[in-house]
Amino acid sequence: MSSERFSSDIAVPTLEDVANMAGVSAATVSRCLNSPGVVTDRTRDRVMRAVRELGYAPNFGARALAAKRTNTFGAIIPTMENAIFARGLQAFQEELGKHGITLLVASSSYRSDLEEEQIRALVARGADALLLIGHDRTDEAYGILERRQIPHVVAWVCDHSQSRLSIGFDNRKAMKALTCEVLKKGHRSLGLITADRIENDRARERAEGLFEAMAEFGLTMDEIRIVEAPYSIASGAQAFGELMREEPRPTAVLCGNDVLAAGAISMAKKSGIRVPEEVSITGFDDIELAEIVTPGLTTVHVPHREMGRGAARLLLNLSNGGDPGPSIELTATIKWRASLGPAPSKS
Amino acid sequence: MSSERFSSDIAVPTLEDVANMAGVSAATVSRCLNSPGVVTDRTRDRVMRAVRELGYAPNFGARALAAKRTNTFGAIIPTMENAIFARGLQAFQEELGKHGITLLVASSSYRSDLEEEQIRALVARGADALLLIGHDRTDEAYGILERRQIPHVVAWVCDHSQSRLSIGFDNRKAMKALTCEVLKKGHRSLGLITADRIENDRARERAEGLFEAMAEFGLTMDEIRIVEAPYSIASGAQAFGELMREEPRPTAVLCGNDVLAAGAISMAKKSGIRVPEEVSITGFDDIELAEIVTPGLTTVHVPHREMGRGAARLLLNLSNGGDPGPSIELTATIKWRASLGPAPSKS
DNA sequence: TTGTAGGCGTTATCAG
DNA sequence: CTGATAACGCCTACAA
Numbered sequence: 001m002s003s004e005r006f007s008s009d010i011a012v013p014t015l016e017d018v019a020n021m022a023g024v025s026a027a028t029v030s031r032c033l034n035s036p037g038v039v040t041d042r043t044r045d046r047v048m049r050a051v052r053e054l055g056y057a058p059n060f061g062a063r064a065l066a067a068k069r070t071n072t073f074g075a076i077i078p079t080m081e082n083a084i085f086a087r088g089l090q091a092f093q094e095e096l097g098k099h100g101i102t103l104l105v106a107s108s109s110y111r112s113d114l115e116e117e118q119i120r121a122l123v124a125r126g127a128d129a130l131l132l133i134g135h136d137r138t139d140e141a142y143g144i145l146e147r148r149q150i151p152h153v154v155a156w157v158c159d160h161s162q163s164r165l166s167i168g169f170d171n172r173k174a175m176k177a178l179t180c181e182v183l184k185k186g187h188r189s190l191g192l193i194t195a196d197r198i199e200n201d202r203a204r205e206r207a208e209g210l211f212e213a214m215a216e217f218g219l220t221m222d223e224i225r226i227v228e229a230p231y232s233i234a235s236g237a238q239a240f241g242e243l244m245r246e247e248p249r250p251t252a253v254l255c256g257n258d259v260l261a262a263g264a265i266s267m268a269k270k271s272g273i274r275v276p277e278e279v280s281i282t283g284f285d286d287i288e289l290a291e292i293v294t295p296g297l298t299t300v301h302v303p304h305r306e307m308g309r310g311a312a313r314l315l316l317n318l319s320n321g322g323d324p325g326p327s328i329e330l331t332a333t334i335k336w337r338a339s340l341g342p343a344p345s346k347s
Numbered sequence: 348m349s350s351e352r353f354s355s356d357i358a359v360p361t362l363e364d365v366a367n368m369a370g371v372s373a374a375t376v377s378r379c380l381n382s383p384g385v386v387t388d389r390t391r392d393r394v395m396r397a398v399r400e401l402g403y404a405p406n407f408g409a410r411a412l413a414a415k416r417t418n419t420f421g422a423i424i425p426t427m428e429n430a431i432f433a434r435g436l437q438a439f440q441e442e443l444g445k446h447g448i449t450l451l452v453a454s455s456s457y458r459s460d461l462e463e464e465q466i467r468a469l470v471a472r473g474a475d476a477l478l479l480i481g482h483d484r485t486d487e488a489y490g491i492l493e494r495r496q497i498p499h500v501v502a503w504v505c506d507h508s509q510s511r512l513s514i515g516f517d518n519r520k521a522m523k524a525l526t527c528e529v530l531k532k533g534h535r536s537l538g539l540i541t542a543d544r545i546e547n548d549r550a551r552e553r554a555e556g557l558f559e560a561m562a563e564f565g566l567t568m569d570e571i572r573i574v575e576a577p578y579s580i581a582s583g584a585q586a587f588g589e590l591m592r593e594e595p596r597p598t599a600v601l602c603g604n605d606v607l608a609a610g611a612i613s614m615a616k617k618s619g620i621r622v623p624e625e626v627s628i629t630g631f632d633d634i635e636l637a638e639i640v641t642p643g644l645t646t647v648h649v650p651h652r653e654m655g656r657g658a659a660r661l662l663l664n665l666s667n668g669g670d671p672g673p674s675i676e677l678t679a680t681i682k683w684r685a686s687l688g689p690a691p692s693k694s
Numbered sequence: 695t696t697g698t699a700g701g702c703g704t705t706a707t708c709a710g
Numbered sequence: 711c712t713g714a715t716a717a718c719g720c721c722t723a724c725a726a
Contacts, residue, residue: 012495014703025713030705040711055494060471061411062703065718070408072472080452081437086427093454102468105427105452107440121449125407125419125472140402147402148359233635262639269641288429288580292609294616294641361719372697377721387695409719412702 013054021050033058064126071101073315074122075131078110078200079231082259083287085133088155091308092131099316101128110231112199116141123150129315131155135162136201151318155311156302157202158329165318167310167328171202174300174332175209175254178282181298181334182252183217186343187280190214190224191243191250193260195231203256206284210254225250229260236263237270240281244273251279251343258283258290258299265293265339276341286335296337303330360401368397380405411473418448420662421469422478425457425547429578429606430634432480435502438655439478446663448475457578459546463488470497476662478502482509483548498665502658503549503649505676512665514657514675518549521647521679522556522601525629528645528681529599530564533690534627537561537571538590538597540607542578550603553631557601572597576607583610584617587628591620598626598690605630605637605646612640612686623688633682643684650677 019026024043031039032047039047050056064070073096077085093103104122108115116138122130123144129151145152154166182190192210195203207226214224225246229239236259243250244267255261261283268275275281275295283290283299290297307330314324366373371390378386379394386394397403411417420443424432440450451469455462463485469477470491476498492499501513529537539557542550554573561571572593576586583606590597591614602608608630615622622628622642630637630646637644654677661671 015705016703026704027706027714028712031712034705038711043712055490057467057471057491059412059703060473061408061417062718063705064408065406065412065720066703066705068705068718080427080433081430082433083428083430086429090428090454102472103453106450107437120404124404124410125449143402144404148404233639262635266639288609289636289639292580292613292636293639362721363719373720374698374722375696378696381721385695390695406719408704409702410721412704413719413721415702415721 012059013056014059015056018047018050018054018056021054022047070126070128072104072125072127073101073129073131073312073319074104074106074125074127076106076108076115076118076122077133078108080105080107082231083289084231084257084259084285085156085304087287088304088308088311091305092312093308095309095312096316101316110196110200112137112141116144119144123148129153129319131311131315133157134201135159135164135166136199151315153311153314153318153324155307157205158327159201159205165314165324165327167307167314167330169302169307169330169332171205171332172209172212174302175206175284176213177209178284178298178300178334179210179213179254180216182254182280182282182340183213183219185252185280185340187250187252188219188223188343189248189250189252190219191240191246191253192224192226192256193229193236193239193243193253193264194226194256195260196228206256231257231259233259233263233266236260237267238263240264240267241271244268244271244279249279252282252340253279254282256284258285258287258297261297261299261339262289262293265295265297269294276339278344280340280343282340290335290337293339295339298337298340299335301333301335303332306330359406360403361406362403365394365397365401365403368401369394417473417475419451419472419474420448420476420478420659420666421451421453421472421474423453423455423462423465423469424480425455426578427452427454430636431578431604431606431632432503432651434634435651435655435658438652439659440655442656442659443663448663457543457547459484459488463491466491470495476500476666478658478662480504481548482506482511482513483546498662500658500661500665500671502654504552505674506548506552512661512671512674514654514661514677516649516654516677516679518552518679519556519559521649522553522631523560524556525631525645525647525681526557526560526601527563529601529627529629529687530560530566532599532627532687534597534599535566535570535690536595536597536599537566538587538593538600539571539573539603540576540583540586540590540600540611541573541603542607543575553603578604578606580606580610580613583607584614585610587611587614588618591615591618591626596626599629599687600626601629603631605632605634605644608644608646608686609636609640612642612644616641622686625691627687627690629687637682637684640686642686645684645687646682648680648682650679653677 106118227239229235283297286301453465574586576582633648
């Protein structure tokens with residue numbers, strides 16, 4: 001009925017078409033596809049042949065509508081433009097793939113209004129579960145998740161003051177540890193290049209960690225210059241330029257991530273400022289970039305793959321009605337390379 | 348009816364719930380959402396309030412089923428692990444966003460069997476149109492696209508021997524031009540680090556371009572050493588190491604992309620081989636990485652953003668039943684940086 | 695401008 | 711083991 005099957009009928013075949021060709025009911029075709037064990041070998045063969053012949057593929061919308069399950073998870077990351085989330089996402093996807101579930105990725109450009117929109121889109125699209133980055137988002141966003149009871153996990157963070165299920169590392173602690181190393185090298189005049197801290201708890205926590213370390217070493221906020229910059233090499237470079245014009249000039253510039261740090265290094269090179277002899281620079285994330293730049297970037301190594309894999313497992317569990325257990329804290333470690341050196345002796 | 352609305356009813360709200368709360372029919376709610384202009388301001392206000400109050404979001408499956416349109420496009424890229432496709436994809440997404448359509452991204456790991464699977468998944472999921480990279484894929488993949496008449500465009504390539512709609516640049520021509528520059532510098536012993544050329548027409552075309560240039564300069568295949576390597580900095584580094592052990596040692600190493608080239612440069616540095624004094628290295632793509640490494644990478648600048656934006660427009664057109672016009676050829680240009688120098692004077 | 699009713703392609707619940 | 715048949719949630723003529 002749905003497709004009259006003229007000689008050159010190009011309509012998309014439906015369950016019913018397959019049923020007709022195989023001489024069975026639509027219900028039987030559906031069963032062949034979903035629980036093959038429950039149908040005779042003979043009829044199944046017949047049905048499968050028809051399926052192939054027609055090039056039939058089930059209509060996802062209809063299936064979702066009827067089954068209330070899509071076998072699709074979603075992930076919303078702040079950006080695809082740099083590699084920060086790529087590796088973790090890859091691991092996430094690989095793990096999901098093993099369980100036959102498809103991943104849909106959206107990016108929010110670090111804007112929580114857009115993220116809310118993306119959550120809506122993915123949820124509406126039937127995502128069975130969601131991977132989110134960081135805790136910062138609108139109440140509406142959380143409202144949607146709760147009302148529809150969408151299993152979700154927050155990754156890339158481990159904030160003990162938050163109760164939501166998460167897997168990640170303590171950004172504050174990691175940045176504090178790195179800053180302590182910088183201070184131990186004798187630096188007393190710092191610079192910070194950070195992403196916008198509004199709507200970005202990772203950036204905020206990292207900055208806080210830095211401040212805590214300074215406090216422990218008896219430094220005040222007078223001894224640090226802060227520049228906020230969008231996530232890109234170019235803006236990292238520009239921010240570094242601004243910092244170098246400050247008085248007194250920082251002897252160590254900590255960057256909120258490797259991308260900004262790479263920009264800083266390139267600007268230093270362009271300006272003839274030697275790293276680390278005149279200025280030390282540090283990053284955060286330990287993406288490939290950190291190893292490639294010259295000098296290599298001392299940075300915080302983040303367990304991207306474990307995070308992705310772990311997040312997938314939590315979500316898989318959750319969406320099967322299982323108990324995911326408590327949030328998981330992974331550890332980030334300092335990765336030493338050449339960009340961090342002792343403070344220049346004078347000034 | 349669908350949700351009885353007890354005091355703590357957590358059921359997902361449907362169109363009907365909204366209609367009840369607003370005291371109108373479901374049809375009116377639907378209209379408010381889809382063609383707001385056709386309904387009274389007063390009722391629309393009432394409806395929208397109900398929508399907000401209930402946190403209503405339309406069910407995608409149902410909507411797709413009824414409207415036969417999802418306002419979703421898909422893109423399948425070979426990898427998310429490096430930035431090669433990121434910028435283009437971002438532009439693609441931005442353009443689509445302007446038109447209210449959502450982008451779903453999948454990655455194929457450079458494997459056409461996986462790509463076919465992803466095409467299936469996206470098509471089944473109702474993607475109205477698809478962005479694909481390169482021409483190489485299974486007949487089945489194209490079969491699906493044709494049978495279901497899914498508008499699609501092939502990007503990152505411009506192969507005049509292919510009739511399929513595409514937007515991109517001529518990989519062969521670009522690599523040939525770059526190679527000519529290398530040869531003009533006097534290099535007569537070359538190395539090529541390329542991605543696997545099976546199932547990857549970009550890599551194949553680039554290699555062919557290189558060979559053409561060599562032929563024009565009267566060189567034979569004896570004068571080039573080729574190593575295939577997976578897309579990663581580490582494998583680029585390793586491949587470069589292998590090349591440097593060849594006899595005679597190449598004086599110029601051309602890489603199929605910037606990621607491999609970055610690896611090559613880092614290995615050169617590690618081995619104490621000066622670039623470009625002892626060996627010249629070139630990349631392809633001109634991603635940020637190319638600017639960051641030291642020395643800067645002479646590479647082929649690819650118009651990623653135009654490609655992404657253009658692809659979106661073609662697809663938008665196509666999915667609205669319009670005529671997209673012919674394939675579009677963009678031009679890739681050589682971006683000069685320091686990594687390419689004259690051939691060392693002796694041997 | 696708004697409401698009514700039918701249908702979109704599957705799955706799931708029943709009988710048979 | 712198989713076949714009707716009723717949802718599933720929304721859109722869209724068509725009618726009022």
